[in-house]
Amino acid sequence: MPEDDADRDQRLAVVVAKPRAQTVIDALTDEGVYDADRSVRSWDDDGVAVPVTAPPQTVDVREIVQQVGEPRLRTLEDHLRQRGWTDDELDAAPSSWAVVGSVVLVDVGDAPRPEEVGQALLALHGEADTVLDRGGISGDHREPNVTVVAGEGDTETVHTEHGTQYGLDLAEVMFSPGNKTERARMGDAVEAGERVLDMFAGIGYFTLPMARAGASVTAVERNPTAFRYLVENVMQNGVDRNVQPYRADCRDVVPEFAREARADRVLMGYYEAHEYLDSALDALASGGVLHMHEATPEALVFERPIERLEAAADDAGRSVEVLDTRRVKGYSEGVAHVVVDARIE
Known part of the structure; x- marks a missing residue:
C-alpha cells in the first residue's frame, strides 16, 4: 500500500547524545531499524535525531520522536x-x-x-x-x-569501536581508521592473564582492546600528548588494573621488563618496527608470540618483514615460526601496511 504524504513527512527518530551518535547508528543497523534513507539531524544543544524505521528494542536512547524527514542525499x-x-x-x-x-x-x-x-x-x-x-x-x-x-x-573527540572508547585530539596524535579490524583482532587474540608488552602504545590503539579482554599489558609511549590520552583512556575504559603505562622509549623499558618476567606476547605496532627487533626479542618469552607491523613495498610484501624477523632471531640465537601474515591497508602509493605474527622459540 503506497505511503501517503503524512506518512512520508512524519517518521520516527531516536534522540541520543551527539558523542554516542556513531555507536548508536551501528547498533541500530545491527538491529535492522536504522533508516538510511533519511539524514541524521541536530536536535538540541547536545543531541541528534537518528532516523529509524521502528522503535529500537536493544538500544538505549534518550527519547523517540516524530521527525520531519526529507529524503537523504545518499552520497x-x-x-x-x-x-x-x-x-x-x-x-x-x-x-x-x-x-x-x-x-x-x-x-x-x-x-x-x-x-x-x-x-x-x-x-x-x-x-x-x-x-x-x-x-x-x-x-x-x-x-x-x-x-x-x-x-x-x-579536533578533540571520543571515538568508539567494538565497545572501546578512544579519547584523542586528531590535531595532536595520529589515528588510523583503516586499522579498525586489526585493533579488534588483537582483543580477540589474547587470553585473560597473558603478559603483553605493547612497545608503541600511542593512545592505546591495541592496548585497550587487549586489556579489556583480560590481558596484563605494559604499554610504552614516548609522545607526551599521546601518553596523556593513553592514561585517560585506560581510566575511561576501566582497565587501570590491567595496564601499566610508561612514558619512555621502549628500548629503555625492556631491560627492566625482561628481568621481572618475559612477555607472552609482544606487539610492535609501528611501521619501522624492524629497528627495534632486538629489544622485542629480549622481552619475549620462549614460545611467545610477536606481532610485527611494517610498511612494505608491494614487491616485497611479507618477504621483507619475514626476512628481517628471521635475521634478528638468528642473531639472538632463536627460531621463528610464522603463524600468520596480513595486509592491513594501503600505506602509500605502492606500499602496503602488513603484519607478521610469529612464534619465537
Whole structure:
C-alpha cells in the first residue's frame, strides 16, 4: 500500500547524545531499524535525531520522536551536485573518508573548493561537527598534519569501536581508521592473564582492546600528548588494573621488563618496527608470540618483514615460526601496511 504524504513527512527518530551518535547508528543497523534513507539531524544543544524505521528494542536512547524527514542525499556526489559541481570537478572530489567520533577525516587532495567538500560531508554525516583535511604523519612522535576545512573546528573527540572508547585530539596524535579490524583482532587474540608488552602504545590503539579482554599489558609511549590520552583512556575504559603505562622509549623499558618476567606476547605496532627487533626479542618469552607491523613495498610484501624477523632471531640465537601474515591497508602509493605474527622459540 503506497505511503501517503503524512506518512512520508512524519517518521520516527531516536534522540541520543551527539558523542554516542556513531555507536548508536551501528547498533541500530545491527538491529535492522536504522533508516538510511533519511539524514541524521541536530536536535538540541547536545543531541541528534537518528532516523529509524521502528522503535529500537536493544538500544538505549534518550527519547523517540516524530521527525520531519526529507529524503537523504545518499552520497558525497549527490551533495556536491546540489551545490553545482560539474562532472570534471566531481572527478577530483575525494572518494573516501572516515568518521572518527565527531570528526570527519578526509584527504581533500586536488578537489576544488575544499570548504564545500567539508560542508557536504557535514551534511552527509549529521553526527559530525568538524571536517579535517589530513596530510601526512611526521616527526619522531608521529604527529599528524591536519587542516580544518569546515565545521566547528573542534579536533578533540571520543571515538568508539567494538565497545572501546578512544579519547584523542586528531590535531595532536595520529589515528588510523583503516586499522579498525586489526585493533579488534588483537582483543580477540589474547587470553585473560597473558603478559603483553605493547612497545608503541600511542593512545592505546591495541592496548585497550587487549586489556579489556583480560590481558596484563605494559604499554610504552614516548609522545607526551599521546601518553596523556593513553592514561585517560585506560581510566575511561576501566582497565587501570590491567595496564601499566610508561612514558619512555621502549628500548629503555625492556631491560627492566625482561628481568621481572618475559612477555607472552609482544606487539610492535609501528611501521619501522624492524629497528627495534632486538629489544622485542629480549622481552619475549620462549614460545611467545610477536606481532610485527611494517610498511612494505608491494614487491616485497611479507618477504621483507619475514626476512628481517628471521635475521634478528638468528642473531639472538632463536627460531621463528610464522603463524600468520596480513595486509592491513594501503600505506602509500605502492606500499602496503602488513603484519607478521610469529612464534619465537
